[in-house]
Amino acid sequence: MxxxxxxxxxxxxxxxxxxxxxxxxxxxxxxxxxxxxxxxxxxxxxxxxxxxxxxxxxxxxxxxxxxxxxxxxxxxxxxxxxxxxxxxxxxxxxxxxxxxxxxxxxxxxxxxxxxxxxxxxxxxxxxxxxxxxTSPPEALTLAQANALRRISEGERHAEAAAKLQISESALKARLKSARVALMARTTAEAVRRAQTYRLI
CATH class of the missing domain: 3.30.450.80 (Transcription factor LuxR-like, autoinducer-binding domain)
Known part of the structure; x- marks a missing residue:
């Protein structure tokens, strides 16, 4: 950045x-x-x-x-x-x-x-x-993709973390790293970009 x-x-x-x-x-x-x-x-x-x-x-x-x-x-x-x-x-x-x-x-x-x-x-x-x-990533890590996918399906952090069998803080860390990888300001923007680039 x-x-x-x-x-x-x-x-x-x-x-x-x-x-x-x-x-x-x-x-x-x-x-x-x-x-x-x-x-x-x-x-x-x-x-x-x-x-x-x-x-x-x-x-x-x-x-x-x-x-x-x-x-x-x-x-x-x-x-x-x-x-x-x-x-x-x-x-x-x-x-x-x-x-x-x-x-x-x-x-x-x-x-x-x-x-x-x-x-x-x-x-x-x-x-x-x-x-x-600013080249978009060719792929996200499996952890980043799974975290974004859960959020894209409308799940709240607690629900997404439970389904992924991780803590809520671990989920937030994965979402943050996905935002950085996608150069997104918000998780919603990261989800849109990941979907646009067919990464999730």
């Missing part, structure tokens, strides 16, 4: 108008997502469901690598780039990498100028780090 926080600090330093990342997208759901663009732009983007029409999202699923927004040659009939500029996101860059069943998309924005080649190189390094350090 320290490396993740360092990557986020690096993105903040690189992108004066904020960033967005959706890491390891599978079944239209990212393992980890964060956006620091201006709140008014985020609200507009979500209200209008621009993710379904965003040229950068289309680019990210049809290309791998880096691009400046000014180089994207995909129709923008809803003028999403123009609306982003009106919210201070005048220049930007995006990156896409990973397989189609674990795709990561990252964007950064600037209000005054294009990102330099040096900054694009730094961006590429940060994106690769983000993608690599």
């Amino acid at each position: 320290q490396i993740l926080e360092a990557c986020k600090r690096d993105l903040t330093a690189l992108a004066p108008k904020g960033y967005f990342f959706a890491l390891h997208i599978r079944n239209a759901s990212p393992l980890l997502q964060e956006k620091t663009f201006h709140g008014a732009w985020i609200r507009t983007y979500e209200r209008e469901v621009y993710i379904l029409r965003d040229p950068i999202v289309a680019w990210g699923y049809s290309h791998s690598g880096l691009t400046r927004w000014s180089a994207v040659d995909i129709p923008d009939p809803f003028d999403i780039f123009g609306q982003a500029r009106a919210h201070g996101l005048a220049f930007g860059a995006s990156a896409a990498l990973g397989s189609m069943n674990s795709r990561s998309l990252v964007s950064i924005a600037h209000d005054r100028r294009e990102f330099s080649d040096l900054e694009m190189g730094r961006f590429a390094t940060i994106v690769r780090q983000l993608h690599d350090i």
Whole structure:
């Protein structure tokens, strides 16, 4: 998690108008997502469901690598780039990498100028780090999977622990280690991620 926080600090330093990342997208759901663009732009983007029409999202699923927004040659009939500029996101860059069943998309924005080649190189390094350090586990331990499975079936901690023939504190320790492995803040989020990645 320290490396993740360092990557986020690096993105903040690189992108004066904020960033967005959706890491390891599978079944239209990212393992980890964060956006620091201006709140008014985020609200507009979500209200209008621009993710379904965003040229950068289309680019990210049809290309791998880096691009400046000014180089994207995909129709923008809803003028999403123009609306982003009106919210201070005048220049930007995006990156896409990973397989189609674990795709990561990252964007950064600037209000005054294009990102330099040096900054694009730094961006590429940060994106690769983000993608690599957040790779979902191939499997959970049997203990983690069993604990999450019991909770996913609606059992309370005491009931789940009794069925697994362990103490409640041991169950909580297994759930905590599963949350760490899945980079989830809550057990419910860990259950969803484990189900999405077919680990339980």
